[in-house]
Amino acid sequence: MLQRLRRPEILLLILAASMPLSFAVWNTLLNNFVIEKAAFTGADIGLLQSVREIPGFLAFLVVFVLLFVREQRLAIISLVATGLGVMLTGLYPSLTGLLLTTLLMSTGFHFYETLQTSLALQWFPKQTAAVWMGRMAAAGSFAALLAYSLVWGLMNFAGLDYSWVYLIGGGATIVIALGAWVLFPQFAQPHSQHKKLILRKRYWLYYALTMMSGARRQIFIVFAGFLMVEKFGYSVGEVAALYTVNHLLNLYIAPKIGQFIVRFGERRILTLEYIGLILVFAGYALVESAALAAALYIVDHLFFSMAIAIKTYFQKIVDERDIAASAGVSFTINHIAAVVIPVVFGLLWLVSPPMVFFAGSLMALISLGLAQLVPEQPLPGNEVRVGQYSEAT
Structure with missing residues (x-):
């Protein structure tokens, strides 16, 4: 029985579940912790969030680390770094301490996310990759729910201090990661990976879809949540309830979306996502009801799983030796x-909050146009529906 479970797919599911146990704890406690324990100002939290994004922008560097460490091992080491950064967070309640622990946590987080994508595209069969990626998303949602419950229980019933909750959350990720190191063998990679930066002209559509996906994520993360609080007065508990509903629904819907991608193809699923986002972002701009705003927020989050189609499209067109290097480059593109x-939309928000969301609808419309270029059957040499693009490095 144990031998049958020691497969690459199971390993990725376990690793996908281990990350939110620390990151969700870090994210849930952050704003309260920095105000109550570190006396942060608005400038301080802005600086901290900027530092947090630096490793994502530099994710392409992972390809050079792979010259010395194999991907599977590096993914687990990255998880340990994430957990360690979270564990140390509560012990250093100062600007310098939080900048350093956040940089450690974020480096591990972004390196792991890059390697997770690379390993999934290498290990999952093309015919069922979307299904397995949907299951990974569901595993992450389940773990996030556990993390929220952990924070709630430890803070409200056990009465533990922030430092203990951070230690427990980060420690859980480390224990699972080290367990995976010991219990799972070193799986073979189907193809030797290039250990250099890869940018190819024939992947241009994937790069464009990835960049627009990153822009869409920022609209949701930065401004949709801010709208809920500023305009409709949602409390911390009510926002947490929205997160909980999102993850509960994702447990069921994410695997289904994976199945739909296999059945209907990437272009149709992306088309559905972007039409939905055009309407959702326009809804944010016009909504006057707190309940309707919550519904838009939930629907918006559910569309995230459809971005799996971008990854499976790339899996079908990529030279297998390019996957690891391209995963790092695409993560950097996503973080542009x-x-x-x-910053830019924050200034626009000061002038007109609805314009931020109308701009989001325009970006979704651009993504919709790009999605129409995805072929019915993506293959190397058939990357785009119109014209052919020669390879360039």
Whole structure:
């Protein structure tokens, strides 16, 4: 029985579940912790969040680390770094301490996310990759729910201090990661990976979809939640309840979306996502009801799982030796938006909050146009529906 479970797919499911146990704890406690324990100002939290995004922007560097450490091992080491950063967070309640622990946590987080994508595209069969990625998303949602319950129980019933909750959350990730190191063998990679930066002209559509996906994520993370609090006065508990509903629904819907991608193809699923986002973002701009805003927020979150289709599209067109290097480059491309959108759209918010969401609808419309270029059957040499693009490095 144990031998049958020692498969690459099971390993990725376990690792996908281990990350939220620490990151969700870190994220849930952060705002209260920095105000109550570190006396942060608005400038301090802005600096902290900027530092948190630096490793994501530099994710392409992971390919050079792979010159010395194999991907599977590096993924587990990255999880340990994430957990360690979270464990140390509560012990250093100062600007310098939080900047350093956040940098450690975020480096582990972004390296792991890059390697998780790379390993999934290498290990999962193309015919069922979307299904397995949906299961990974569901495993992450289940773990996030456990993390929320952990924070609630330890803070409200056990009366533990922030430092203990951070230690427990980060420690859980480390224990699971080290257990995976011991219990699972070193799985073979189907193809030897390039250990250099890879940018190919024939992958341009994947890069464009990835960048627009990063922009869409920032609209949700930065501004949708802010709208709920600023305009409709949602409390911390009510926002937490929305997160809980999102993850509960994701447990069921994410695997289904994976099945739909296999059945209907990437272009149809992406088309559905972007039409939905055009309407959702326009809804944010016009909504006057707190209940309707909550419904939009939940629907918006559910669309995230449809982005699996971008990864499976790339899996079908990529040279298998390019996967690891391309995963790092695409993660950096995705984070271009994380650097630009919050600042630029934050200034736009001061002028007109609805314009931020109308701009989001425009970005979704651009993504919809890009999605129409995804072929019915993506293959190397058939990357785009119109024209052919020669390979360039």
